[in-house]
Amino acid sequence: MAGINRELLLDCAICPNMCRCECPVDREFGREAVSPSGKARLAHLLLEGHLDWDGDLLEAISSCLGCRGCRLLCPFPELDLCEELLLARTEARPAGMILPAAVPYLNNLKKFGSPYGARPAALASPGSQNPEVLYFINCTSQANHPRSQQIILELLEAAGVSYRVLDQYCCGYPAQIWGDMELARQLAAENSARAAQSGAQLLLTDCPECWHTFTARYPEWGSELSLPVVDTATFFLGLVRQGRLEPGPLGEIGTVAYHDPCIWARVAEICAAPRELMQSIPGLELREAQPAGRETRCCGGGAMFQLTFPEQSAGIARRRLEEMPPAAALVTSCPFCRENLQAGGGKVLDLAELLGLAVLR
Amino acid sequence: MLEHLGRTIQEERLPAPDYGALAEKFRSIVGSEGVSAGGADRLATCRDYWPMGTLWFLEGKAPALPDLVVWPRSSSEVAAVLKLAAENNIPVTPYGEGSGALGGAVPLQGGIALDMKRMNRVLKLDRDNLMVTVEPGLNGSRYEEYLNRHGYTGGHFPQSLRCSTVGGWVACRAAGTFSTRYGKIEDMVVSLEAVLPDGKVIRGRKLPRTSTGPRVDHLFIGSEGTLGVITAITLRIWPYPEKRIYCSYTFETIERALEAIRRLVQAGARPAVVRLYDPAETAHHFPDCEAAAGRVILVLLFEGDAGIIAAEEQLAAKLAREEGGLAAGPEPVEHWLETRFNVGLASKLFRQGAVVDTIEVSTNWTNAAPLYHAMQKAILAVEGTALASGHYSHVYPEGAALYLTLVGFPAGDKREYYRRLWGAAMESCLSLGGAISHHHGVGLHRGLWMAQEHGKALEALRMIKEALDPQGIMNPGKLGLGEVKKWPE
Ligand SMILES: Cc1cc2nc3c(=O)[nH]c(=O)nc-3n(C[C@H](O)[C@H](O)[C@H](O)COP(=O)(O)OP(=O)(O)OC[C@H]3O[C@@H](n4cnc5c(N)ncnc54)[C@H](O)[C@@H]3O)c2cc1C
Ligand code: SF4
Ligand code: SF4
Numbered sequence: 001m002a003g004i005n006r007e008l009l010l011d012c013a014i015c016p017n018m019c020r021c022e023c024p025v026d027r028e029f030g031r032e033a034v035s036p037s038g039k040a041r042l043a044h045l046l047l048e049g050h051l052d053w054d055g056d057l058l059e060a061i062s063s064c065l066g067c068r069g070c071r072l073l074c075p076f077p078e079l080d081l082c083e084e085l086l087l088a089r090t091e092a093r094p095a096g097m098i099l100p101a102a103v104p105y106l107n108n109l110k111k112f113g114s115p116y117g118a119r120p121a122a123l124a125s126p127g128s129q130n131p132e133v134l135y136f137i138n139c140t141s142q143a144n145h146p147r148s149q150q151i152i153l154e155l156l157e158a159a160g161v162s163y164r165v166l167d168q169y170c171c172g173y174p175a176q177i178w179g180d181m182e183l184a185r186q187l188a189a190e191n192s193a194r195a196a197q198s199g200a201q202l203l204l205t206d207c208p209e210c211w212h213t214f215t216a217r218y219p220e221w222g223s224e225l226s227l228p229v230v231d232t233a234t235f236f237l238g239l240v241r242q243g244r245l246e247p248g249p250l251g252e253i254g255t256v257a258y259h260d261p262c263i264w265a266r267v268a269e270i271c272a273a274p275r276e277l278m279q280s281i282p283g284l285e286l287r288e289a290q291p292a293g294r295e296t297r298c299c300g301g302g303a304m305f306q307l308t309f310p311e312q313s314a315g316i317a318r319r320r321l322e323e324m325p326p327a328a329a330l331v332t333s334c335p336f337c338r339e340n341l342q343a344g345g346g347k348v349l350d351l352a353e354l355l356g357l358a359v360l361r
Numbered sequence: 362m363l364e365h366l367g368r369t370i371q372e373e374r375l376p377a378p379d380y381g382a383l384a385e386k387f388r389s390i391v392g393s394e395g396v397s398a399g400g401a402d403r404l405a406t407c408r409d410y411w412p413m414g415t416l417w418f419l420e421g422k423a424p425a426l427p428d429l430v431v432w433p434r435s436s437s438e439v440a441a442v443l444k445l446a447a448e449n450n451i452p453v454t455p456y457g458e459g460s461g462a463l464g465g466a467v468p469l470q471g472g473i474a475l476d477m478k479r480m481n482r483v484l485k486l487d488r489d490n491l492m493v494t495v496e497p498g499l500n501g502s503r504y505e506e507y508l509n510r511h512g513y514t515g516g517h518f519p520q521s522l523r524c525s526t527v528g529g530w531v532a533c534r535a536a537g538t539f540s541t542r543y544g545k546i547e548d549m550v551v552s553l554e555a556v557l558p559d560g561k562v563i564r565g566r567k568l569p570r571t572s573t574g575p576r577v578d579h580l581f582i583g584s585e586g587t588l589g590v591i592t593a594i595t596l597r598i599w600p601y602p603e604k605r606i607y608c609s610y611t612f613e614t615i616e617r618a619l620e621a622i623r624r625l626v627q628a629g630a631r632p633a634v635v636r637l638y639d640p641a642e643t644a645h646h647f648p649d650c651e652a653a654a655g656r657v658i659l660v661l662l663f664e665g666d667a668g669i670i671a672a673e674e675q676l677a678a679k680l681a682r683e684e685g686g687l688a689a690g691p692e693p694v695e696h697w698l699e700t701r702f703n704v705g706l707a708s709k710l711f712r713q714g715a716v717v718d719t720i721e722v723s724t725n726w727t728n729a730a731p732l733y734h735a736m737q738k739a740i741l742a743v744e745g746t747a748l749a750s751g752h753y754s755h756v757y758p759e760g761a762a763l764y765l766t767l768v769g770f771p772a773g774d775k776r777e778y779y780r781r782l783w784g785a786a787m788e789s790c791l792s793l794g795g796a797i798s799h800h801h802g803v804g805l806h807r808g809l810w811m812a813q814e815h816g817k818a819l820e821a822l823r824m825i826k827e828a829l830d831p832q833g834i835m836n837p838g839k840l841g842l843g844e845v846k847k848w849p850e
Contacts, residue, residue, distance in 0.1 A: 016460050021503055021524070032430075033404070045418075060405075
C-alpha cells in the first residue's frame with residue numbers, strides 16, 4: 001500500500017456506483033453515504049479540505065468490510081476501494097479519533113494481544129523446536145471455537161507433521177482496521193521475531209485476514225516473515241494427496257454447502273483447494289452457493305464488523321445464508337465467516353473440522 | 362462536518378420549519394435508525410448523476426442539502442411521514458439510488474430526502490399470472506437476480522441496472538436496452554401502490570387491462586416524485602428465455618441501416634436489442650471488427666422461443682442484405698454484452714476537466730436520420746464541444762430513440778457552457794418535432810423545455826399537481842411543474 005491514490009479515489013467518487021449491487025454494506029445499510037462511491041466521495045471531499053473530520057464521517061468511511069465485492073464489477077482494475085478507504089482512515093485522520101464501537105476492543109488488543117480480552121491458556125503442548133510447521137493461533141477461533149484449533153493440531157499429529165504453536169499476539173489486522181498503526185506495527189514486529197526464532201519451515205494459518213496481514217502488510221510494515229505462509233486448505237490437501245491423511249466417509253453428513261470467504265476467494269484466489277479437499281472425503285456431496293467462488297458474497301464478518309457493527313453484520317450474514325443451498329452442514333474456512341454464519345442459524349463447520357471428522361474417526 | 366461546504370442552487374423554504382424539533386417526531390414514526398441529521402447522510406443524498414452535480418462536486422460544492430434523511434420501511438410509514446411533512450410545510454424528495462441523470466433527486470428546498478432503499482423486498486411472485494410485486498427500493502440487479510433464480514426475467518436492463526432501483530425506473534419512465542422485445546417500464550407496470558402528499562394510499566388493481574376510466578396509479582409512472590411516493594410495484598415478467606441469437610450487420614450509411622430496422626420491426630419482428638451506432642461510435646466501440654471499418658454497425662440480439670427467434674433472424678438477414686448490409690457475426694454482440702456497463706471513461710474525462718453528458722430523445726421514422734444530423738450539428742457548433750456521437754438505442758414500429766454522447770472542454774465557465782450545450786440540443790430536437798427525452802426523464806434540468814414539449818398539456822399536469830399537492834411539498838422544482846429560482850441563472 002503506497003499512499004492514497006487520489007486520482008483513482010476521485011474516479012470512484014465520480015462513478016455512479018456501478019458496483020453497488022455487489023456491496024453487502026450498501027445492501028444491508030441502505031444508506032447512500034456508505035455505498036461504494038458514497039464513501040469515496042466523502043473521502044475525496046475530506047482529503048481536499050472541503051469537509052471536517054467528525055465521528056459521523058469516520059463511521060461512514062469505516063463502513064467497509066474489505067470484501068472486494070466491488071472489484072468484481074469495477075471498470076478500474078487498479079482500484080481497490082477498500083484499500084483507499086483504509087488509507088484515508090489510517091493516514092488522514094486526526095490522532096486519537098477512533099470509532100467509538102472499536103474502543104473497548106482496541107483496549108483489549110493493547111492489554112492482552114487479542115481484541116477479545118484475556119487469552120485462554122495456550123493449547124495442548126507448544127510442540128517441538130525447529131518443526132515443519134509453525135501454527136498461528138488466530139484470536140477469533142481462540143475466543144469463539146478453540147476446538148477447531150485443537151483439531152488442526154490433531155490432524156498435524158495424525159499426518160506425522162512436526163509443529164509448534166505461536167499464540168501470543170494478534171496478527172495486527174484489527175489494529176490496522178481501527179487505525180492504530182503503531183500498535184499494528186508492534187504486533188507485527190513481535191510475531192515476526194517469534195516466527196523467526198521458531199526455526200519452522202512454514203507458517204500455517206486458518207484465518208484469511210491473518211494470511212493477508214502476514215503476506216501483504218508485514219513486508220510494508222518492515223516485519224516481513226522469514227518463512228512462507230500457507231493456508232490450511234492448501235496444506236491439508238497436500239497431505240491428503242501425499243497419502244499422509246486418509247479421509248474416510250462421514251456418517252450423518254452426506255451433503256455440504258461451501259461458503260467461500262472473500263479474502264481466500266478474491267485476494268488469495270484459493271477456491272479450488274477447499275473443494276478438492278472436501279471432494280476427497282468419500283461419498284460427500286458438495287453443493288454450491290449462488291454466487292460462489294470468486295463471486296462469493298461476504299458473510300458480514302469482514303473488518304471486524306461483528307464487533308463494531310453487530311446488527312448490520314448479522315443482517316449481512318442472514319442475506320448470505322439465503323444464498324446457500326440446503327445441505328446437512330455449511331462449511332467455510334474462515335473464523336469470522338464461521339462465527340457469523342453460525343450466529344445466523346444452521347450448523348457451520350470449519351473446513352479443518354470437517355476434515356477432522358473424516359480423518360480422526 | 363459541512364461547515365465549509367458551498368451550496369449552489371439551494372432555495373429557501375418559507376416559513377422555515379424547525380427541523381431540530383421535528384426530527385424527534387419523524388423518529389417516532391420510523392424509529393431512531395430511520396432518521397439522520399448527520400453530515401455524511403445529508404451530503405450523500407444531495408445529488409444524483411446529473412453532470413452539473415458532478416461538476417459542482419469537483420469544486421467541493423453541493424447543489425442543495427436535505428435537512429434530514431428519512432428511511433421508511435413500509436407504505437404506512439411513508440404515509441405517516443408525508444402527513445407530518447405536509448402539516449409542517451416540509452419538502453420531501455424521494456431518493457432511490459441516485460443514478461438519475463437530470464438532478465431529479467436534488468432536494469432543492471432542503472427538507473427530507475426520503476431514501477427508499479430499505480423498502481427492498483419482493484412481496485409476491487405470481488407464477489400463474491406472470492407478475493411480481495416488489496417494493497420500490499429494490500436494486501435493479503438484485504431484482505433481475507431474484508427473477509432469474511426462480512426461472513424468470515424482468516426484461517429490463519438499463520445501463521444503470523446495477524445502480525438504480527425499480528422505483529426509480531418507474532418514477533423516471535425508464536427504458537432498458539432489451540426494450541424492443543420487452544417494452545419500456547411503462548409497458549411492464551401492471552399496477553402501483555402510491556402514497557399521496559396528504560398520506561392517503563392508493564392501490565391500482567393487478568388486472569391485465571381495464572376500461573374503468575383513466576388509471577390513476579399509472580399517473581405515477583414518470584412522475585419523478587412530484588405527485589407522491591411509489592411504495593409497491595407490480596410488473597410483468599417473462600419465462601427465462603430458452604435461447605438467444607446474436608448477429609450484427611454493417612452498412613454504408615445510417616439511412617440504409619435505419620431502413621432495414623424499420624422494415625424489420627414493422628413486419629412484426631421483436632429483437633430484444635437493436636442498436637445502431639454512427640461512424641464515430643462504431644469506430645470507438647468496435648475497433649476490432651474489420652467489417653465495420655468506415656461503416657456503421659447494427660447490433661441485434663434475439664431471445665425467447667427458439668423457433669420464433671430463428672424466423673426473426675432470417676428476416677433480419679434478408680432485410681439487411683436488401684439494404685446493402687454485410688453480416689459481421691456474433692462477436693460485436695458478445696463484445697457489447699461484455700462492455701455494456703463500463704462507464705469508467707466518463708470518470709476519467711470529468712477528472713481531466715471535461716464536461717460529459719448524454720442526451721436521449723425520440724422521434725418517428727420519418728425524422729430519425731435528419732434528427733441525428735441536426736442535433737449533432739447544433740451541438741458541435743457550441744464552442745468547446747469536442748465530441749458529439751450517437752447511436753439509436755431503442756426502436757418501435759412508429760419510430761426510434763436517439764442517444765447522443767457529448768464531451769466538451771470549454772475554455773470558460775462550465776455552467777455557462779453546459780447551459781448553451783443543452784440549449785442547442787433541445788432547440789434543434791424540438792424544431793424537428795422530437796421528444797426532448799426518451800428515458801432519462803426531466804428532473805430539474807429538462808424542466809426548462811417542458812412547456813415547449815407539452816404546450817397546454819403542461820398546464821393540465823400542473824393542475825393535477827396542484828390538486829394532489831397544494832402545498833407543493835413533493836420534490837419541488839422538478840418536471841417543469843414549479844418555479845426554479847437559481848437554475849440555470
Ligand atoms: C451510467 C448510467 C446509465 C443509465 N442508463 C439508463 C438507461 O439505460 N435507461 C434509463 O432509463 N435510464 C438510465 N439512466 C438514468 C437512471 O438510471 C434512471 O433514471 C433510473 O431510473 C433512476 O433510478 P434511481 O433509483 O437511481 O432513482 P434516483 O436517481 O434516486 O431518482 C430519480 C427520480 O425518481 C424519484 N423517485 C425515486 N424513487 C421514487 C419513489 N419510490 N417514488 C417516487 N419517486 C421516486 C426521485 O425523486 C427522482 O426524481 C442511467 C444513469 C446512469 C448513471
Ligand atoms: S469501486 Fe469501481 S465500480 Fe464501484 S463505485 Fe468505485 S469506481 Fe465505481
Ligand atoms: S470492499 Fe466490500 S464492503 Fe467495501 S466497498 Fe467494496 S463491496 Fe463494499
